[in-house]
Every structure is written in structure tokens, then in C-alpha cells.
Amino acid sequence: MEKQTITIYDVAREAGVSMATVSRVVNGNPNVKPSTRKKVSEVIERLDYRPNAVARGLASKKTTTVGVIIPNVTDLFYSSLARGIDDIASMYKYNIILANSDENREKEVQVLNTLLAKQVDGLIFMGSTIDETILKELRRTTTPVVLAGTVISEPDILSVNIDYLAATKEATELLLSHNRTVAVVTGPGEYEINKDHIVKGYKEALEEKGIDFNEDLVIQSEYTFKDGDKIVDLLLDAGATAVVVSKDEVAIGILNALIERGVNVPDDFEIITSNNSMLTQVARPQLTSIQFPLYDIGAVAMRLLTKVMNNEEVEEPKVLLPHKIFTRQSTK
Amino acid sequence: MEKQTITIYDVAREAGVSMATVSRVVNGNPNVKPSTRKKVSEVIERLDYRPNAVARGLASKKTTTVGVIIPNVTDLFYSSLARGIDDIASMYKYNIILANSDENREKEVQVLNTLLAKQVDGLIFMGSTIDETILKELRRTTTPVVLAGTVISEPDILSVNIDYLAATKEATELLLSHNRTVAVVTGPGEYEINKDHIVKGYKEALEEKGIDFNEDLVIQSEYTFKDGDKIVDLLLDAGATAVVVSKDEVAIGILNALIERGVNVPDDFEIITSNNSMLTQVARPQLTSIQFPLYDIGAVAMRLLTKVMNNEEVEEPKVLLPHKIFTRQSTK
């Protein structure tokens, strides 16, 4: 059985006009006499003609699809960005090809190449950092690229992100207002985001208060709630009475471990976490949290991308979105 | 500035062969003399030639991309399926175009049509149910379709799902072993899944125990943890001492409300929830939960789709995946 496709040519023949005219009405070109537009539209309706986007893409060199490289759709942080991206994309009539990378450098490069082979009109890259190899690949292509939620200092690359430094600093300041010894829990790995943003924000807050920096108060976590026990050991050993945590899962692990040891939160120990996910409201006591506008990062990144794809002027290559702090029960 | 694309023709000229031969080496066709294959490969490398997937798609009528309609990427249930889909898809060299539908009928139809216009080789549809309109659209196209995580009775449509009935029945039985009055909390709306699967499984368990069905023990929720208080009122009024809940968020809302009222879980009240998400481990007491193999639903659905796309034989149009129950602290 062969799929008998109806082409623009069939419509043209049936309507007694040329392909060009059909193409014009399909694309809403104003240069068509209303009566012939009507006639063609009827034939299109009758034959149930659907334009073939692939042919259109080949002829016009525009596919109206953008590639999205995401570490893991299952991670709420990134899926929130993805949702923002898709909403704006469909608003501008684009579709997204989504590809999981697991933040694995090889996969990232491989996926990038198949996306480019598919002639996407633009590309959004997500991931906690970006590696020199991919950067090189990105610079090589003429396809517009925007990074979303990816910390990067290169000035020539468009990106939309959160001001981790400012947020961490503010949270730290808040805790320092009734604690002398405040700790910070960062993510895993040697990423720029940890030391150049989170730890730096933490340090700046200390400095302004004239408090010496103590390395033991900076703890790296693997980003899972199972780390709670271990981290609480370190926290308590270092004499901390408050902590800024960069992931909700970890914060809740810490909270649970604290409660099990009979430490009262917030009276004896204060916690500020960072994702404002449902976990913060489900916890008892509920967790005070920084809120990052995740959806907006995606939305703004996609909006930026549409501008570049349209050769519109882009004022600022680096967009930093503002955060908020939601005060709940884990702080005094 | 024009993007100077290198085509198969450039490679052919440089290598002193025909386009056909280049096409053959690109596609791994064995009918090429090793020496010419080598020569062509070198030119490809040197010119940094990348096949244009759009042109290839037009010529071959295969795009190696599949459309995925998802209610909301931000919903862990569906993003888990999506991850399974993408992993298997990329294993078979497919990419996925992901489109959020919000389970909105109009969006679903609209998205379906743009996906078909983009000539996807196959389609995976997700959503708690499927409506007659879309069903009609799906039947009209010759593009293979598989439903994932969507409850549907039509026998001619391929689908991969969970056996909600069996799972609910088993959970209910477990609770009935030390409770006389067991309730069940379903999802919102008049969906087939609620009454034909969850409630039915619940009823079957009751019947086998010879217990009369009491409508007050079936509670509909909006699927948010904020419902907890309201539901606990109903639960306690109806005299229930145990409940099977079909969403973790709701279960945790119930748990928190119970604790606030001084009801001991599990001594005075038992809970079994259904998604085995991180929430179940983060809660105190930790929640006993049914586990559905979400990733596998996606993976199996995509695998099924590859078979259909390859015109391979499909034994069983409806695949039901097995569940497990993880016993934790919210049951005796």
C-alpha cells in the first residue's frame, strides 16, 4: 500500500491555476485575487491537502524547528526551562527537537551534529557548564545558538541565566543577620558555577560582614537527598547554625537528618534552599527558598533565539533574570 | 553573508566520482570498491561535508524523526516516559519532536497536524485519555502511532500502559488485610482510568473480601498536595483507616494533614501511594508506594513504534507493564 500523497500540483490542476498561486494562498501571500483564493482554498479543503514541511524546508532553507539540547528531561530544573522554550517556540510557530545529553560531552557533540544535519533554524543548549569542544563546534556553525541556564563567561555567546552570585549572597546575608556561622552547600564537580558564583556570592556576604572565610563551611554535595546525614555531620562539626543549600533534594535530606538528631529547625538551625520546588512546601517545617524563574529562562532564551533567527538586533548577549526569596518556616 | 553549504555534488567533483557513489559511501552501501570508498571518505573529511537531512528526507520519504505529544514536560510522570522514548529513539537513530499539549483537545489536534506536516515517521501520543476527535485524526493518517500511558479500549490502536486495575486491587488487598474500611483517592475528571481501572480494581478487592462498596470511600482529588486537608476530612468522616492514593503529591498532603491532627501513621491510619517518586522517600514516615515502570512505558512504546515503522510483525497491540509495591513506613 502506498501513501498517496496529494501535492501542491494536484491542487493546482484541480483548481485550474498554477502551483505558484496555490503556494501563494497556502502562505497567505496577499497578491491573490479573492475569488481565486476562495477557489483554491476550496480545492485544498476538498482534497484535504497538507503542505509537506520537508519539501518546504528544502526549498526555503527554513525548517521552523529548533534543536534543544537538555541534560535530562526528567530533571525538573531543566524540564521547566524546556516548557518555557516550547511555549514561546510554538507561539512563533516553531517546533522543538529535544535531545537528552546527560551532560555527557560526547553525547552533546554527537547530538549537536545530528541537530545541525537536520537543518534546525536555531539551537538552545542547556547544561550546567559548557566545554571547550562544544564551544568550538558552536562557533563553527552559522546556526544561531542561545544557552539557557548554562554558566559561561565567553562574551560572544548569547545566554540567559540566573544570577546565582547575587542570590547566594542575599541568602547568606539573611542568615548572617542572626547567625555567626553560616555554611553553604554547593553542587558536585569543579564547575564554574560553584566556585565563581555560589561560593563567590557567599564570600562577598561574609566580607561585607567582616567575617573570615572558613573552607570547612563550604560543602560539596552529590545533589541527592541521601547525602543529608553526611552533610549534617560536616555542618555540625564545623559549628554551623545555618546553611544555604543549592538544591532542594539536598536541603530536605539535611532537614530530615537534623530532625532525627533532635535539632530544632529553625530555632537551632536555619536553612535556605534554592529551587522553591514542591518539596519546600511539602517539608515540615516548610523550607525558606530562593526562587529562580526557571520557566522564564527558557521563555526568554527562546525569544532571544527568534530575534537572532530573524536577524533582529540583540542589545545584550547575557541576560540575567532576577530571583526572589520565599520565606517559610526554616528561617527565623 | 551566505552560508556556503557543501553538497554531495562538491564531494563528487573533488573525488572524481559521481554523486551516486558519494551517496553510497555516506549510506554505507557495500557496493563500493574499498579504494574509492577511502578516496571519497577523505574528501568528505577534508571538505567537512555533512549530509543534509532535509534533502535526504524529501528524497527518501523518511525523516528519522518521530513526533511526541506530551501533556506537560514538567510533569514527572510524563517526562519519565519521554526519557524512555528518547533513549530508545536515539538507539535506533531517531530524533524526537516534542510538543506539549496540556491535554487540551484543540492543541492536541493542532500539534498532531503540524507533526504530520513535518513528515514524522511515527508518532507517540501521551495523555491520560484520548478523545474521539483525535482518534479520528489518528485513524486517518497512515503514519504509525503508539499511545504511551494513555488508557484506551479501542483494540486497533497500539498502546503501552500500566495495569492500573491490578495495581489498585493489590494495594487495596494489602490494606484490607488489617483494615475494615479502606478508601481510595482517584484523579480528577470523568476519565476512563478513574472509574474503569482504579475504582474497578478497588471494587474487585472489596468483592473478594465480601465487603460492601461505599461510595463515600471513593474520593476525587485535583492532584495537588493542597487537597490534603479536605480529603482527610472526608476520609475520617467516612470512617476510613487506610487509603490508596493515586498521586504522590496528594498522598503527602494527606499525610501532613493527618500528622497535624495527631493521627499516627501507620498505627492509626495506613497509606499506599502510587508513583514512588522521591517524595515517598522524603516524607516522614516514608510512604509505601506502588511503583509503575514509567521509563519502561516510554521505552517499550518507542520500541513498538520502530517495529511498526519497519513493517515488522507486532504480536500484541496492547502492552501492559507490571507494577511493584515498595513497602515503607506508612503501612504496617
Place this chain on the structure above:
DNA sequence: ATGAAAGCGCTAACAT
């Protein structure tokens, strides 16, 4: 084993 040539379904000048 290799080449020639005809499309795939559409867009985009260019003509009229």
C-alpha cells in the same frame, strides 16, 4: 562497481 538522470514537493525569482 559506478554513473546518468529523474524525481521528492515545494519556494522564489522572473516574466507576463
Place this chain on the structure above:
DNA sequence: ATGTTAGCGCTTTCAT
């Protein structure tokens, strides 16, 4: 306002 005609970059017979 409408039609003609080249392509877009590749696959795929069909020859050789």
C-alpha cells in the same frame, strides 16, 4: 494577479 521555471540536496532506479 498569475504563470513558468529553476533549483533546494539528496535517493533511487536503471544502465553500463
